[in-house]
Amino acid sequence: xxxxxxxxxxxxxxxxxxxxxxxxxxxxxxxxxxxxxxxxxxxxxxxxxxxxxxxxxxxxxxxxxxxxxxxxxxxxxxxxxxxxxxxxxxxxxxxxxxxxxxxxxxxxxxxxxxxxxxxxxxxxxxxxxxxxxxxxxxxxxxxxxxxxxxxxxxxxxxxxxxxxxxxxxxxxxxxxxxxxxxxxxxxxxxxxxxxxxxxxxxxxxxxxxxxxxxxxxxxxxxxxxxxxxxxxxxxxxxxxxxxxxxxx
Amino acid sequence: xxxxxxxxxxxxxxxxxxxxxxxxxxxxxxxxxxxxxxxxxxxxxxxxxxxxxxxxxxxxxxxxxxxxxxxxxxxxxxxxxxxxxxxxxxxxxxxxxxxxxxxxxxxxxxxxxxxxxxxxxxxxxxxxxxxxxxxxxxxxxxxxxxxxxxxxxxxxxxxxxxxxxxxxxxxxxxxxxxxxxxxxxxxxxxxxxxxxxxxxxxxxxxxxxxxxxxxxxxxxxxxxxxxxxxxxxxxxxxxxxxxxxxxxxxxxxxxxxxxx
Numbered sequence: 001x002x003x004x005x006x007x008x009x010x011x012x013x014x015x016x017x018x019x020x021x022x023x024x025x026x027x028x029x030x031x032x033x034x035x036x037x038x039x040x041x042x043x044x045x046x047x048x049x050x051x052x053x054x055x056x057x058x059x060x061x062x063x064x065x066x067x068x069x070x071x072x073x074x075x076x077x078x079x080x081x082x083x084x085x086x087x088x089x090x091x092x093x094x095x096x097x098x099x100x101x102x103x104x105x106x107x108x109x110x111x112x113x114x115x116x117x118x119x120x121x122x123x124x125x126x127x128x129x130x131x132x133x134x135x136x137x138x139x140x141x142x143x144x145x146x147x148x149x150x151x152x153x154x155x156x157x158x159x160x161x162x163x164x165x166x167x168x169x170x171x172x173x174x175x176x177x178x179x180x181x182x183x184x185x186x187x188x189x190x191x192x193x194x195x196x197x198x199x200x201x202x203x204x205x206x207x208x209x210x211x212x213x214x215x216x217x218x219x220x221x222x223x224x225x226x227x228x229x230x231x232x233x234x235x236x237x238x239x240x241x242x243x244x245x246x247x248x
Numbered sequence: 249x250x251x252x253x254x255x256x257x258x259x260x261x262x263x264x265x266x267x268x269x270x271x272x273x274x275x276x277x278x279x280x281x282x283x284x285x286x287x288x289x290x291x292x293x294x295x296x297x298x299x300x301x302x303x304x305x306x307x308x309x310x311x312x313x314x315x316x317x318x319x320x321x322x323x324x325x326x327x328x329x330x331x332x333x334x335x336x337x338x339x340x341x342x343x344x345x346x347x348x349x350x351x352x353x354x355x356x357x358x359x360x361x362x363x364x365x366x367x368x369x370x371x372x373x374x375x376x377x378x379x380x381x382x383x384x385x386x387x388x389x390x391x392x393x394x395x396x397x398x399x400x401x402x403x404x405x406x407x408x409x410x411x412x413x414x415x416x417x418x419x420x421x422x423x424x425x426x427x428x429x430x431x432x433x434x435x436x437x438x439x440x441x442x443x444x445x446x447x448x449x450x451x452x453x454x455x456x457x458x459x460x461x462x463x464x465x466x467x468x469x470x471x472x473x474x475x476x477x478x479x480x481x482x483x484x485x486x487x488x489x490x491x492x493x494x495x496x497x498x499x500x501x502x503x504x505x506x507x508x
Contacts, residue, residue: 077365100362168371171362172355203267208347212275215348216441217371218454232450235443238275245272 009036009092013049015057016097019106030054042082042096043071046108058107066225069160072099073108079165081225082108099165101174112161119177123204125184127194143192154187154233156226163220163230175209179220179230182211186233189240198244201237206245211237274344279438281341286431288334293468296407297475299482303404304496310402327399335392342385349378369458370440373433380430387423405486405494412483413490417476424472432465 011034018027032049043064050057062068064083071082074097076090087094102110119125163179170176185205188194205211214234221230295313299306313330314322350356363371394410395402401410411417439445439457447453486492 074365077367166366166368168359168362168374171358172350202272206267206269207271210271212271214441215374216437217368217374218440219366219368219371222368222370229450231440231454232443232446235441235446239442242272242276245269246276 010034011036011045011087011090012093013045014093014095015107017057017107018104019058020104021106036087040087042073042075042085042087042094045087046082046096058105058109060109067158069112069158072110072112072160072162072165072225073097074099074165079162079223081160081162084225099161101164101170102161110161112159115161115164116159116180119181120184123177123181123185125181125188127188127191128196128200129193130195140193147190147192151187151190154183154190154228157183157187157228158226160225162223162225166219166223168217168219169213169215173209173213176213177205177210179214179224179234181205182214182234182237183228183230185211186237189237198240202241202244205237206241211241214238274347278341278344279441281337281344282434283438284337285334285341286435289427289431290468293471293475297471299404299407299478300474303482303494306404306407307494307496314400322400324400324402327402328396331392331396331399335389335396338384338388338392342381345381349382370437374437376429377433377437380426380433383422383426384430387419387426390419391423403494404482405489405492408479408482408486409490409492410483411476411479413487417480420476424469424476428465428468428472432461432468435464436461 013032013034014029015032016027017030019025032053034045034049034053037044041064043061046057046059047061050059059073059082060070061083062070066081066084069081072079073082074095075082075085076095079099082096096108098104098108098110099112102112102115105111157180159180161180163183164170167176167178170178182205185201188196189198189201207213211234216231216234218231220234221228224230295309296306298309308317311317311322313327314324315326316322350359359375363375394416401407411420436457440454443450445453445457483490
């Protein structure tokens with residue numbers, strides 16, 4: 001409880017360095033030492049390393065508050081957001097690596113945006129309305145607040161990529177759409193403004209790259225920094241898609 | 249296909265060929281066959297463990313399955329029919345579950361590295377499911393073939409002689425661990441996969457399911473080991489007269505007089 005001056009821990013950051021843009025670069029682990037500060041997050045630690053020790057270190061940050069989803073990385077083997085990870089909760093040695101599956105930009109920086117865009121285009125993760133009803137001047141029908149809340153709950157996804165990096169299936173099979181996509185399908189399925197039916201959704205996720213590829217390891221659910229109810233949503237979608245698929 | 253799809257904005261859903269229904273059927277069939285096999289295994293364990301009560305109890309169970317108490321005569325062929333059914337379900341389950349295995353070295357390496365780094369319980373448990381499932385291709389099949397072809401050779405002495413004199417105990421020992429781990433993990437996974445027993449608080453339910461899974465696995469492993477131990481003991485003591493058929497003192501005449 002006392003706030004007397006403490007001797008701070010010496011942290012050792014072992015960071016996987018590799019720049020694929022450099023022709024002669026080889027992947028290697030580089031170690032940086034840093035004195036821990038109270039309330040230090042990995043964002044603070046990495047910024048300090050970059051400012052004081054190695055300006056060539058690449059990593060992504062925007063919001064520092066778990067909203068933008070840019071700073072997903074493997075922290076001691078598990079995907080998580082660096083800005084939301086407090087160094088206090090880790091041992092003296094912290095191993096950092098870029099998220100797998102996604103295209104590597106350099107060091108800890110990966111191109112999740114490219115992957116997410118591809119997924120979004122493939123699975124059409126936007127509201128689909130009937131053509132003749134498109135009238136942008138029309139006042140939108142009110143939505144039941146409970147339903148709006150339910151949709152919003154799933155819409156909290158920040159596309160950080162942790163669920164994909166934490167998924168055994170996605171690691172093995174690159175065509176697997178991942179929990180982020182299944183969550184989005186579940187979200188648009190709830191939305192009354194989306195005119196698609198289960199038959200349409202089956203066309204998007206009714207195969208082994210979609211919901212049936214999920215082996216329920218629940219890595220996604222357990223690493224999601226936004227605590228999205230992925231277990232429940234994927235199970236729900238699986239039941240709906242099996243019902244659709246066995247209907248004939 | 250529903251007719252309104254052409255009118256959905258800007259996506260060309262109508263132009264797409266309709267997706268196969270087989271992935272849905274296969275997903276459902278994989279879970280269903282797994283559920284049937286896991287529940288069968290639990291029942292099976294209770295039946296074989298009746299040897300812990302007495303030789304007469306185990307004898308009565310085997311005779312019941314041969315229809316002795318219904319027809320007044322034993323028909324081991326009934327057992328063969330059940331075994332053939334289980335074998336068919338096993339083959340189907342193996343065929344369906346195999347789709348999930350790592351299919352090449354790259355996938356194998358990716359998954360193992362992922363598992364080792366993640367230290368994530370359910371991911372590691374899946375790996376155990378793969379390993380035990382692979383083992384069961386061989387162990388379960390050997391056992392089922394024996395039972396299919398010699399359905400009458402189940403009884404307090406015959407089973408015990410098979411375990412000891414027939415040297416089947418190493419297979420049964422490994423089979424026991426493979427089956428109990430695989431089935432226990434599989435039932436837990438079925439629950440989280442389909443959202444069974446989820447209740448209002450899925451996290452708490454999952455924790456409870458996990459505990460229940462380990463308790464049940466421990467229980468069936470303990471019961472299995474005790475049962476195997478009992479057969480080993482009987483088989484060892486009976487080794488000089490291996491092949492002899494057990495007949496309870498109260499049974500007149502011997503219903504197994506034609507047994508080998």
